Amino acid sequence: MNNLDLRQLRYFVAVAEEGHVTRAAERLGMQQPPLSQQIQAIEAAIGVRLFERLPRGMRLTESGRSLLGDARAILGAVEQAVETCRRIARGESGRLAVGFTGSAAFHPFVLAAIRSFGEAVPAVSLALEEGGSLELTDALAAGRLDAAFVRAAAGRRPGLAIEALMEEPMLAAVPVQHRLAAAGGAIRLIDLSEETFVLYRRPSGPGLYDAIIAACSAAGFSPRIGQEAARLPSVLSLVAAGLGVSIIPASMRRLETEGIVYLALADTPLLVAPLQLVWRRDGGSAALGHFVAAVRRLQASRRGGGTPI
Structure with a gap:
């Protein structure tokens, strides 16, 4: 038995939902004869009849009704997977690991930055980790963290950006x-x-x-x-x-x-x-970019006479 591809599943679902090959072809933006050939190829690949041919349309067989439910679930899962990838690429979903030193954790600016980012992109899962400045810098360099609030970064590291906050x-x-x-x-x-x-x-x-x-x-x-x-x-x-x-x-x-x-x-x-933000330059994460931007907006507000932090 040959495997069905997603294109064939979409053809099948369109015909099943329309109950008519011509209407399904119009919906799909294709000609009727090629669509009829595709339905025949699907049935041949599976080895069962999916439709009963009627004088004025098509009706699903019991096997066809079973396949329709699974086909919809498969196509829906693929669409969801694609959308999830796009959301991650836009920084609207995914995971971000942020570290902070024991003293930075109590600074109101750090708390406000984390809260502001969480409100802006709530679908991004924030993993928070406490550690010493050296531990956090090592974790950044190793790729275990994306960004960290530290008191003083332990020297310049290749691939890490450092920005003084206050x-x-x-x-x-x-x-x-x-x-x-x-x-x-x-x-x-x-x-x-x-x-x-x-x-x-x-x-x-x-x-x-x-x-x-x-x-x-x-x-x-x-x-x-x-x-x-x-x-x-x-x-x-x-x-x-x-x-x-x-x-x-x-x-x-x-x-x-x-x-x-x-x-x-x-x-x-x-x-x-001092309070500094350190992050991975090559993190490749749009969510990290949003986080750095959120910290900078908060910093600009503080310097511009906004709500004291």
Whole structure:
């Protein structure tokens, strides 16, 4: 038995639905004799009669009625598959993997960007992954992620684009019972020179780690590091437990961790936490292009005096 192709299935469905070869030929934009020949070829290929020939038309046999249901399902599935491919090519469907560092996850800009993209193209499935800046950059380079919000990309990588979004101030985080907690307001970095520090591990976030060490050095002391944690929320938990103080991006105070007081740093204007978007240049994904565009629109709105973020 020969296989039927999609063209033949369309011919068969048209004749079955019209119940007349001439009307089906008009619907298909072809001549009646070639269509009649195609129906005969289909029956010969299957080895059964699909139609009863009547004086004024065609009527399906029981076998023909069975084939009609399957043929419609097959043609519908093919049309759906084609449309899905087109939607993916337009960036209206598919999957996008986006990463973010532990501190970036709490920045309102990141949350707004993800929400804005989700509202614009709801059919795109967003897979979100948290990690350190180095981990996320490696995942981008390996193709496991499409884009990531990081504090500082771990060096330039071939095939990756980096765009600076903004900088935010850093705050001191001290236990609620700390001697400086009651003072409120701003403190100087040198006021922490005798403290034990809890920091984010350098391999996970070398940018923030190095910036803090450099700022302390500029203030005239080398910080005594007592604990390191793989994630910034863990850093705050250790501070709340009274194991030391830390320096964190201002947006991290949104965690509202109990047992911590956040203090502004008065003498460190250059101690800031950058926020960057890194993405794959060669991702070949229209959805990725839409995501980058959504981030840029949000950034333009922020810079243009729109709703503060």
